[in-house]
Each structure stands twice: as C-alpha cells, then as structure tokens.
Amino acid sequence: MTAPHIPVLLDEVISALDPQPGDLVIDATFGAGGYTRALLDRGATVHAFDRDPDAIAAGREWREAGENPPRLILHPNRFSEMVDALGSAGVARVDGVVMDIGVSSMQLDQAERGFAFSLDGPLDMRMSQDGESAADFLNTADQEAIADVLYTYGEERQSRRVARAIVAARPLATTGDLARVVRQALGHRPHDKKDPATRSFQAIRIHVNAELEELERGLEGAETLLAEGGRLAVVSFHSLEDRIVKRFLRAASESRGGSRHLPLAEGTEPRFAQVSKAIRPGQDEIARNPRARSSVLRHAVRTAAPARVAA
Numbered sequence: 001m002t003a004p005h006i007p008v009l010l011d012e013v014i015s016a017l018d019p020q021p022g023d024l025v026i027d028a029t030f031g032a033g034g035y036t037r038a039l040l041d042r043g044a045t046v047h048a049f050d051r052d053p054d055a056i057a058a059g060r061e062w063r064e065a066g067e068n069p070p071r072l073i074l075h076p077n078r079f080s081e082m083v084d085a086l087g088s089a090g091v092a093r094v095d096g097v098v099m100d101i102g103v104s105s106m107q108l109d110q111a112e113r114g115f116a117f118s119l120d121g122p123l124d125m126r127m128s129q130d131g132e133s134a135a136d137f138l139n140t141a142d143q144e145a146i147a148d149v150l151y152t153y154g155e156e157r158q159s160r161r162v163a164r165a166i167v168a169a170r171p172l173a174t175t176g177d178l179a180r181v182v183r184q185a186l187g188h189r190p191h192d193k194k195d196p197a198t199r200s201f202q203a204i205r206i207h208v209n210a211e212l213e214e215l216e217r218g219l220e221g222a223e224t225l226l227a228e229g230g231r232l233a234v235v236s237f238h239s240l241e242d243r244i245v246k247r248f249l250r251a252a253s254e255s256r257g258g259s260r261h262l263p264l265a266e267g268t269e270p271r272f273a274q275v276s277k278a279i280r281p282g283q284d285e286i287a288r289n290p291r292a293r294s295s296v297l298r299h300a301v302r303t304a305a306p307a308r309v310a311a
Helices: 010-017 034-041 053-064 079-088 105-109 134-140 143-154 159-169 175-186 197-209 211-225 239-252 283-288
Strands: 024-027 045-049 072-075 094-100 226-236 296-302
Touching: 010 034, 010 094, 010 226, 010 296, 024 034, 024 079, 034 045, 034 094, 045 079, 053 072, 079 094, 079 211, 094 211, 134 143, 134 197, 143 159, 143 197, 159 175, 175 197, 197 211, 211 226, 211 239, 226 239, 239 296
Parallel strands: 024 045, 024 094, 045 072, 094 226
Antiparallel strands: 226 296
C-alpha cells in the first residue's frame, strides 16, 4: 500500500540527527511516522508527539501490529508541551529532536478536515480536532481581525478586500465557500499558475492552530531537552516558519559579551553550534514528491550552555 505521506528531506534529516542505537529522539510532529520509522530502524527510541488524534490512533495501530512497540512512545500532545510531557515520563534529556512544521499530507488529502481548497469539505482546519474552527473564526470575527490574520500569516497584500468579501458572504460553511469568495475578490483565471486562495487558506490555518506560537515554544522546548551534543533538525515549508527557525538558531548560536581577556558571563554562551545553512530538496525528490518543493531544513548541535529561560 502506498504511504499516505512522504517525509521530505528524509535522508538529510537522518544524516543531521545521526541517531545511534539506544538514543532517545523526539519526533515532534509524528504525522504518518515517516521520520519515526527511519529513527526506529537506526535503533533509537522515539518519543512521538502529535496533537491530531488520527495520527496518534494510526501510531497505536503500529504497536498493536507488533511494529517496533518497545521503542515507540506516543504522546497525544502539542509539541510545545514536550518538556512537561517528557518530565512526566521521567525523561530529562534527549539526543535529538526533529520537527516537520505545518499541515501534513494526510490532513490535506481528507476533505472532511477542511484544510484544502481543492477538496470541498467543512470549513474546519483544526489539527487537534477541537476548539475554534476556521468557520467559527470567519463567521464571528470582525473585518479588521480577519484582515490582520490574512496579512500577517498569509502575506496577502489585498487582505482588506478579501476580509470585506468574507464578511459580506457570511455565513461560510465549506472550503468551497471560502475559496469562491477569495477568488471572486481577487480575480481568478483557471490557467493562473497559483490559486489566489492559497495565501488566505494558509493564513487562516496558521491562525486557527496558533502554528507560529507553537513553533517558537517548541524550539524553546527542544533547547531545554537536548543534551550536550544533541541534534535539532527542523523542516519548514514557508518563509514565516523558516524565518522563526533561522532567527532562533542565529540568536542561540551567538556569544554575547565577554572578551578575549574575560570569560563569558553565565547565560551568554552559545547554546547551539554547527548551525547549518538552509538545505533544500533536489530535483529528483521534487519529482517524486511535488509537495517537497518549498521545504527547507535547518539543523544544529546543542552545546553545554544552560538553556535560556523563556520570557
């Protein structure tokens, strides 16, 4: 059976993590388990996180089928909660953390989840399947709040026009309803290279799931949990995510203060080293998996410096 999700940059991620038998590794975004399978094959023990109940249920089926059950620990949590979750499991340090940010192929390909404008379904977009849905937000928020979300998270330059059209068309119930409103507001020809609804769907999904805030807290959690020499690998899919990862690693790998005559004060030592440049998929991978086209991998190695205390 064809896997429902092809993990992007898999070889590069595993190379960056360099898992050894007996290592403890966090797969912060379990999904269909592509990275987890590769880590288990290398002998690592994997603590896998996913807020989507469907992903956790699929992982439990692995265990019931006898696939690698001793070394796979599933956590039905947001990855921003990894420090507390592992603390409850008696784990204080890990050897690796991998994050694959954003929506998964399984979520996109299920019309009933409401993530894709190419499939008509309920206007949902909730990764955790609870809380405020996209329909709840769009049908109750004021026009200014909707415009702010579209501009901030979708970089939609005509956010006010789209927000005005959304409010005028309420109530919206399906992904098809939203896609039609956005296309009419912005103008859409069937042969256009990029559907104008793309930016709005991205923005609303990011807002509903608080994805950028989750990423920031997840990076802080990884810093807290990684042992000296532990490795962090983060795959992102658009500029907003990659910017957060790039800035985090840049700030965490810089020394602040001190001189060649005076040692660095506590809290100013670099917390990550060996920070990679952006790694992108090759043409062969893009041909096999077109959704890999926009992916970017960044990785780094944890130093011995104490983790920064989150503000």
